[in-house]
Amino acid sequence: MPELPEVEVVRRGLERWVAGRTVESVEVLHPRAVRRHPGGGADFAARLRGETLGVPQRRGKYLWLPLAGRDLAVLGHLGMSGQLLVQPEDAPDEKHLRIRVRFGDGAGTELRFVDQRTFGGLSLHETAADGADALPDVIAHIARDPLDPLFDEAAYHLALRAKRTTVKRALLDQSLISGVGNIYADEALWRAKLHYERPTAHLTRPRSAELLGHVRDVMNAALAVGGTSFDSLYVNVNGESGYFDRSLDAYGREDEPCRRCGAPIRRRPWMNRSSYFCPRCQRPPRVPS
Numbered sequence: 001m002p003e004l005p006e007v008e009v010v011r012r013g014l015e016r017w018v019a020g021r022t023v024e025s026v027e028v029l030h031p032r033a034v035r036r037h038p039g040g041g042a043d044f045a046a047r048l049r050g051e052t053l054g055v056p057q058r059r060g061k062y063l064w065l066p067l068a069g070r071d072l073a074v075l076g077h078l079g080m081s082g083q084l085l086v087q088p089e090d091a092p093d094e095k096h097l098r099i100r101v102r103f104g105d106g107a108g109t110e111l112r113f114v115d116q117r118t119f120g121g122l123s124l125h126e127t128a129a130d131g132a133d134a135l136p137d138v139i140a141h142i143a144r145d146p147l148d149p150l151f152d153e154a155a156y157h158l159a160l161r162a163k164r165t166t167v168k169r170a171l172l173d174q175s176l177i178s179g180v181g182n183i184y185a186d187e188a189l190w191r192a193k194l195h196y197e198r199p200t201a202h203l204t205r206p207r208s209a210e211l212l213g214h215v216r217d218v219m220n221a222a223l224a225v226g227g228t229s230f231d232s233l234y235v236n237v238n239g240e241s242g243y244f245d246r247s248l249d250a251y252g253r254e255d256e257p258c259r260r261c262g263a264p265i266r267r268r269p270w271m272n273r274s275s276y277f278c279p280r281c282q283r284p285p286r287v288p289s
C-alpha cells in the first residue's frame with residue numbers, strides 16, 4: 001500500500017510530465033478501474049476530452065488532477081497495486097493497463113493507469129471552488145497531513161487528548177491526521193520510544209509534538225530518497241515502500257536487533273495488520289487499554 005511519501009513522489013512526477021497538457025482522448029480498458037466514476041467508462045472518457053490538466057494535488061495518500069478553469073478533478077485511487085505511468089506513446093502496453101490518456105500535443109508521451117489487482121482507479125468529481133487546494137467532494141472529510149503547512153498542531157493535540165483511543169490508532173485516523181499508514185506509524189513510534197498501545201489521553205503536549213516531529217522526519221527521509229527516482233520519465237508507485245526499505249528501523253524487522261539498544265524487534269498482530277516495536281525502548285502501558 002503506497003503511503004504519503006510514495007504518493008507525493010508520484011504527484012511530483014505528474015506535475016512535471018502532465019500538468020498543463022490537454023486531453024485528446026481517453027481509453028478505458030477495464031470497467032473496474034472507473035467503478036468509482038458514477039457515469040461509467042464512456043462518460044469518464046467523454047467528460048475528460050478537451051480538458052486541460054492543472055497542477056496535481058495531494059492530501060495524505062489522496063492524489064487528484066484538477067481540470068484547469070473548472071470545479072472538477074480526476075481523483076486517482078492507487079489501491080494496493082495501482083501505478084500512474086507517463087510512457088512514450090509507442091511503448092508496448094503493460095499487461096495490466098486499465099486506462100490510457102492521450103494528449104495529442106506532439107510531446108510523444110501518454111498517461112497510463114496500470115493496476116494488476118484493480119482495487120484502484122480513476123474517477124471525476126466536483127471540487128469546492130476555492131483555488132488549487134480545493135478537494136474533490138468525496139475526500140472533503142480527510143484531515144490535512146503533517147507535511148501540509150496549514151496542519152493545525154494545537155487542534156491535533158486537543159483532539160488526541162479528547163479522543164479515548166491509543167496512539168497508533170490515532171496516527172492512522174484519517175479524520176485527525178491523514179497520510180500516516182502502518183509503516184510510517186511504526187517508524188515514528190520507534191523514534192519517539194512510544195508503545196503503540198499508549199492511551200492518547202495521557203499524552204502531554206511536548207510528547208505529541210515530539211511524535212509529530214518524528215512522523216515528519218520519517219516521511220521527509222522517505223521523500224528525500226524517493227525524490228531522486230522521479231527524475232526519469234517513468235513515474236511509478238508500487239505496493240511497498242521499496243526504495244525506503246533499507247532505512248527502516250522497526251517495520252519489517254522482526255527478531256532483528258533494535259538499532260538503539262540491541263533487543264530483538266517484536267511483531268504483534270494489530271487490527272488485521274502488524275505492529276513492530278522494540279520491547280525495551282517502547283514499554284507497553286501499565287494498564288492495557
Ligand SMILES: [Zn+2]
Pocket residue numbers: 258259260261262263278279280281282
Ligand atoms: Zn530498543
